[in-house]
Amino acid sequence: MAGQHFLFVPGPSNVPTRVLRAMAVPMEDHRSPTFPKLTLEVLNGLKKVFKTEKAYPILFPSSGTGCWEAALSNTLNPGDKVLVSRFGQFSHLWADMCVRLGFDTDIIEVEWGVGAPVEEYRHRLSQDKNHLIKAVLVCHNETATGVVSNIKAIRQVMDDLKHPALLMVDAVSSLGSIDFQMDAWGVDVCVSGSQKGLMLPAGMGVTCVSEKAIEASKHSRYPRCYFDYQDMLNNNAKGYFPYTPSIPMLYGLRESLRMIEEEGLDNILSRHERLAKGVRAAVTEGWKLSLCAAEAKWYSNSVSAIRVPEGVDAVKVIARAYQKYQLSLGAGLARLSGKVFRIGHLGDLNELMLMGAIAGAEMAMIDEGVKVERGSGVAAAMKVWQS
Amino acid sequence: MAGQHFLFVPGPSNVPTRVLRAMAVPMEDHRSPTFPKLTLEVLNGLKKVFKTEKAYPILFPSSGTGCWEAALSNTLNPGDKVLVSRFGQFSHLWADMCVRLGFDTDIIEVEWGVGAPVEEYRHRLSQDKNHLIKAVLVCHNETATGVVSNIKAIRQVMDDLKHPALLMVDAVSSLGSIDFQMDAWGVDVCVSGSQKGLMLPAGMGVTCVSEKAIEASKHSRYPRCYFDYQDMLNNNAKGYFPYTPSIPMLYGLRESLRMIEEEGLDNILSRHERLAKGVRAAVTEGWKLSLCAAEAKWYSNSVSAIRVPEGVDAVKVIARAYQKYQLSLGAGLARLSGKVFRIGHLGDLNELMLMGAIAGAEMAMIDEGVKVERGSGVAAAMKVWQS
Numbered sequence: 001m002a003g004q005h006f007l008f009v010p011g012p013s014n015v016p017t018r019v020l021r022a023m024a025v026p027m028e029d030h031r032s033p034t035f036p037k038l039t040l041e042v043l044n045g046l047k048k049v050f051k052t053e054k055a056y057p058i059l060f061p062s063s064g065t066g067c068w069e070a071a072l073s074n075t076l077n078p079g080d081k082v083l084v085s086r087f088g089q090f091s092h093l094w095a096d097m098c099v100r101l102g103f104d105t106d107i108i109e110v111e112w113g114v115g116a117p118v119e120e121y122r123h124r125l126s127q128d129k130n131h132l133i134k135a136v137l138v139c140h141n142e143t144a145t146g147v148v149s150n151i152k153a154i155r156q157v158m159d160d161l162k163h164p165a166l167l168m169v170d171a172v173s174s175l176g177s178i179d180f181q182m183d184a185w186g187v188d189v190c191v192s193g194s195q196k197g198l199m200l201p202a203g204m205g206v207t208c209v210s211e212k213a214i215e216a217s218k219h220s221r222y223p224r225c226y227f228d229y230q231d232m233l234n235n236n237a238k239g240y241f242p243y244t245p246s247i248p249m250l251y252g253l254r255e256s257l258r259m260i261e262e263e264g265l266d267n268i269l270s271r272h273e274r275l276a277k278g279v280r281a282a283v284t285e286g287w288k289l290s291l292c293a294a295e296a297k298w299y300s301n302s303v304s305a306i307r308v309p310e311g312v313d314a315v316k317v318i319a320r321a322y323q324k325y326q327l328s329l330g331a332g333l334a335r336l337s338g339k340v341f342r343i344g345h346l347g348d349l350n351e352l353m354l355m356g357a358i359a360g361a362e363m364a365m366i367d368e369g370v371k372v373e374r375g376s377g378v379a380a381a382m383k384v385w386q387s
Numbered sequence: 388m389a390g391q392h393f394l395f396v397p398g399p400s401n402v403p404t405r406v407l408r409a410m411a412v413p414m415e416d417h418r419s420p421t422f423p424k425l426t427l428e429v430l431n432g433l434k435k436v437f438k439t440e441k442a443y444p445i446l447f448p449s450s451g452t453g454c455w456e457a458a459l460s461n462t463l464n465p466g467d468k469v470l471v472s473r474f475g476q477f478s479h480l481w482a483d484m485c486v487r488l489g490f491d492t493d494i495i496e497v498e499w500g501v502g503a504p505v506e507e508y509r510h511r512l513s514q515d516k517n518h519l520i521k522a523v524l525v526c527h528n529e530t531a532t533g534v535v536s537n538i539k540a541i542r543q544v545m546d547d548l549k550h551p552a553l554l555m556v557d558a559v560s561s562l563g564s565i566d567f568q569m570d571a572w573g574v575d576v577c578v579s580g581s582q583k584g585l586m587l588p589a590g591m592g593v594t595c596v597s598e599k600a601i602e603a604s605k606h607s608r609y610p611r612c613y614f615d616y617q618d619m620l621n622n623n624a625k626g627y628f629p630y631t632p633s634i635p636m637l638y639g640l641r642e643s644l645r646m647i648e649e650e651g652l653d654n655i656l657s658r659h660e661r662l663a664k665g666v667r668a669a670v671t672e673g674w675k676l677s678l679c680a681a682e683a684k685w686y687s688n689s690v691s692a693i694r695v696p697e698g699v700d701a702v703k704v705i706a707r708a709y710q711k712y713q714l715s716l717g718a719g720l721a722r723l724s725g726k727v728f729r730i731g732h733l734g735d736l737n738e739l740m741l742m743g744a745i746a747g748a749e750m751a752m753i754d755e756g757v758k759v760e761r762g763s764g765v766a767a768a769m770k771v772w773q774s
Contacts, residue, residue, distance in 0.1 A: 009416045009418075012415070012416075021411075024407050026392070026394065026401065026407075027582065027588055029394065029396045029715040029717075030589070060449075061450050061453070061591075061592075063631045064630070065630040065631075066448070066613045069612055100611075100612045101610045101612055193631070195414065201635045202414070202634050203590055203632075203633030203635065203636060223489050225452075225456055226449065226450075226452050226455075244450045244452075244582060244589040245590075246633075247589050248410070248588045248590065328415065330416075
């Protein structure tokens with residue numbers, strides 16, 4: 001088919017040509033005397049993206065899922081208690097991993113469409129007089145529902161209660177797209193990946209660990225080897241890795257960090273907010289449909305999950321968009337299958353790219369019998385972006 | 388510096404331009420209806436490289452180290468006994484991982500420079516009347532010493548004794564370069580990586596598991612999640628992955644498998660043998676130096692570790708080659724540091740590329756005071772390659 005495919009899943013996001021080109025490098029000796037320059041440049045550059053001066057970025061050849069496992073296996077002891085809330089497929093998968101890895105997992109069940117329940121965290125942590133809870137897990141941006149949570153408020157709860165647990169945050173689909181502040185929010189482990197706001201291909205886990213998390217790792221007896229923080233930090237200090245790193249990804253990351261520096265991280269976050277507002281206007285004002293996110297305070301600036309009307313199968317809308325209009329939309333996951341489709345609006349993106357996606361989703365919906373007015377989504381987004 | 392860098396570490400190996408180009412793809416939805424075609428093509432293609440019809444290739448976003456961990460954590464129970472031999476830095480690291488992951492690790496210590504001691508495996512397995520040993524680990528090609536081991540003979544020992552342990556083989560630096568036969572040798576888990584004989588960049592773990600290993604994984608209570616075989620196989624069966632795969636690597640692998648198909652795997656193995664013979668002639672007949680590999684039966688066709696004369700520091704030879712001649716040689720690792728340098732001769736390689744490397748190593752040695760005759764290495768290799 002002619003023309004470009006419109007990729008609007010909430011990750012992998014579109015990789016800029018500059019990054020693709022930067023990754024087309026010959027292989028080299030990752031133990032050479034010049035290699036540390038690359039390693040140290042990307043690790044230092046990442047600190048700005050995490051908004052940290054004190055914590056340590058770590059890169060694993062893995063997906064973000066690997067960084068979830070690293071967070072747990074490095075800092076906890078077998079059977080330790082963790083507190084986590086579940087309000088979408090990705091917060092579910094992290095909670096499920098806690099169970100599978102044998103941790104005593106206290107799961108706060110929350111309606112899908114809202115975010116981390118701050119008062120329920122307060123309640124359960126306040127009951128934990130003996131500090132059996134060793135880690136508090138929160139999904140910053142639930143990719144399945146398009147819901148962002150208030151990490152700062154969770155930190156405040158922990159501070160209010162003087163609870164010593166580690167605060168671990170999944171920022172896979174927020175880092176570089178939605179404001180995230182490692183130091184200011186007192187996050188101990190932030191888990192992310194290459195294929196979202198960092199504008200790289202899938203294939204590298206990107207995480208960041210606080211001094212407190214590193215200290216905990218020294219007392220952890222949980223079995224681990226591949227994902228060991230200490231091996232990584234010991235080698236990283238000299239600019240090397242404990243095993244062969246994903247060399248093209250390091251070059252890609254160097255380039256994407258330069259792009260982030262050029263545009264300015266806060267400008268990028270503002271751009272994501274502006275683009276997201278246009279998409280939400282298309283959904284609610286143009287199409288008169290509902291977002292999965294139940295209230296404005298939960299609206300995610302990197303992904304919107306859109307509920308299709310009763311009687312319409314979102315799976316068919318997505319299939320139509322893919323086959324007829326070369327548009328990849330995100331599917332509804334698990335209990336949302338058939339009920340929602342998702343538009344990812346993160347990474348290397350602008351208004352006109354999104355205009356194509358909004359128009360494509362609109363046509364696919366009309367083809368599948370959804371009653372939306374032609375051009376209404378695009379018009380509503382225009383109104384936001386022109387103001 | 389002008390001209391191309393000569394990369395002769397034993398991996399990462401040189402990536403063909405065709406593969407680099409194939410990897411420069413826009414991102415896409417890894418859950419799209421067309422994605423399984425790619426997944427299934429590469430998984431099926433890999434079967435030929437492993438020489439298997441029955442076993443299951445698995446791709447992890449990881450390094451080969453991750454596949455080591457997957458082999459152990461999927462098939463064994465906590466504290467299970469494993470038998471492994473150690474004769475170089477990589478067989479050491481795998482044995483060390485067994486210890487770190489809490490397995491009862493019976494290590495056969497062997498002189499560095501020889502390979503897996505078949506009779507000692509026989510001895511220890513024959514003493515294991517109650518079959519407490521659940522896995523037998525062997526490093527097929529010890530990258531640190533340039534030594535290849537006889538996997539078929541280890542299998543024969545296990546069959547002779549009717550020992551039911553799983554046979555796990557590290558073929559990181561042999562797969563696609565030195566003959567490896569998953570089915571014929573009854574290997575249960577083969578561990579490899581992208582950046583050696585498969586001619587891809589570093590960043591993907593490539594492994595292959597037998598039905599017997601999969602069956603063992605069903606009874607394993609070892610905690611795991613990221614590296615779980617069953618999650619992977621369940622998703623792979625439909626052409627998908629349990630989490631975001633490294634998409635560019637899959638396209639690169641598709642291209643490298645096509646190249647392997649075009650040249651023919653057995654022709655590639657013969658090419659590696661011919662090239663390796665030339666390198667060994669340069670070392671022993673030209674330079675009058677010794678290989679780390681103690682006898683001809685241990686000679687590796689993918690890497691040669693070369694002992695420098697007493698009084699010479701191999702670290703300086705390697706630094707000189709890198710800085711003055713744009714040649715990356717492999718360093719001596721651990722106890723071999725300063726005593727050897729290594730020439731990797733694997734992957735996308737031919738005679739004239741190796742001529743450059745041999746000449747470069749020769750000049751660097753002469754610069755550092757090694758008494759070798761100018762042109763002697765190249766001349767000895769010529770004699771082999773012209774015959």
